[in-house]
Amino acid sequence: MRRYLVKILWGNIMLTSKKYVLTLITSILIILSISSIVYASEALINVNNLNVRNGPGTDFDTIMQVHEEETYEIIREQNGWIEIQLEQGTGWITKEFISIQGTETVEQGEDKNIISNQSVTIIHDKTTLREGPSTDYEIIGNVNQGTTLEVFDHVGGWYEVQWNEERAYIPDWSVGTDGSLTNGAPSVKDKTIVIDAGHGGRDVGAIGASGNFEKEYTIITAQKLKYYLEILGANVILTRSHDNYLSLSGRASLANAMNADVFLSIHYNSTPQFPSAKGASTYYYSERDSILATTIQEELLKATTMDDRGIHQESFQVTRESHRPSVLLELGFISNISEEQNIQSSVFQEKISKGIINGLNEFFSY
Ligand SMILES: [Zn+2]
Structure with missing residues (x-):
């Protein structure tokens, strides 16, 4: 063709x-x-209530939602979005929250073009190179800061590069182009971060203007944050990776048992009686954690441009029982229609990850 x-x-x-x-x-x-990578494979959905849109991007309308453990035939991929076969017609989902099953047939072979002699420069030491464009692929090597690599392709947030006579993949923001998550050395590297997706199972958390539950948004944020932190070399543990119930003590004791460098409890706010309430706030229990709360809150606001609802000392069980540096984040109001819509977009979720990671980097640099 x-x-x-x-x-x-x-x-x-x-x-x-x-x-x-x-x-x-x-x-x-x-x-x-x-844009013409073709897969003869299926998408396994990893989260609940994943929006299916009528085009490849968050600007397109949501036509339905798909749920955890469902599979759909993949038609094609474009810029990090996957077109899937639905019972009637097709729709687009972000690649972030799916796993690809089966063998993929990449149609483009030897005749692939080099993107106009583009090259990228590595900005972090020991940036990992992978076999394919996802953290699911094996690490095949690493390169140090200052290395320049020739680029062949840019798909789904990953660059395909030439490395030692081989093709390898690196995340696009780990190189010297716009959108890098950090400005200096990635100090989250080798840190143990326990991320707690608030609520889960029978504890649905707050209810959004759309009727969606807080527990569904917190898991999306936790998984995205884990994805980016792992690329930067952090050791990330989620208190839950599925829609299951966990006690508050269980969440805190995991952070204690793992001797976490930081414990983050992820939440979304809701005040149905004040539907215009919006913005982010950060809570800490021990005075020791006020610096962590400050750096995360500041960077979060910079990255997302959300309203500042401040940092507060509060006795929440999950931060009180954690003996590790801990904060509880309220990342916006799902009772506010426009803030909830923002929270549903993967672009906004990326900004949240970027803000939290920048805040962590700053905290670790103290
Ligand atoms: Zn909550």
Whole structure:
């Protein structure tokens, strides 16, 4: 299919023979080759209430939701979004919260274009290279700060690069381009971070304006944060990775048992009686944790531009019983229609991760 198209386009170029047309068409060809990875496989959904949209991005309308442990045939992938076969028609889901099952047939082979001689520079020491564009793939090596690598492709937040005669994948924000999560050395590296997705199971937490439960949003945030922290070399433990009930003492004692460097309890707020309430707040129990609360709250506000509801000393069981540096984060109001919509978007969830990680880096640099 693609070769045929190439011939037609080259025909046009010969006819017009104008240089700017050639440049334009070359760009189109490159875009076509990047976006046409085809999978003969299935998407296994890892979370509940994952929005299915009518196009590849959060700007498109939600047409339905899919749930944990369901599988759907994958039609294609584009910019980190997967088009899946539904009972009627197709829809798009973000690749973040699915696993791909079965063998993937990547249609593009030897004829893949190099993206206009683009190269990237590594900004963190020991950045890991993987076999494929996800943390599910094996680590095949690592490279140090300052290394420059030639780029072949950019798909789903990962660069495909040339490394020692091999193709390898690195997350796009671990290199010297816009959107890097940190400004200096990643000080979360080798730290043990216990992330507690608030509520779960029969404890649904707060109820959003949409009727969704807080427990569903907290797990999405926890998983996203884990994903980014692990790329930066942190050792991350989730108190729960499924929709199951856990006692508050159990959550705190996991942080104690793991001797966590930091324990983060993730929550979303709700005040149905004041539907316009919005913004983020951070709670700590021990005076020792006020610095952690301050750095996270500050960086969170910078990254998300959410309203500042401040840091507060409060006796919540989960932070009181944790003997490790701990904070409880209220990451916005799901009772506020527009804030809940923000919280549902993966772009906003990425900003939350970025803010928390920057706050952690700052905390660890003290
Ligand atoms: Zn909560």
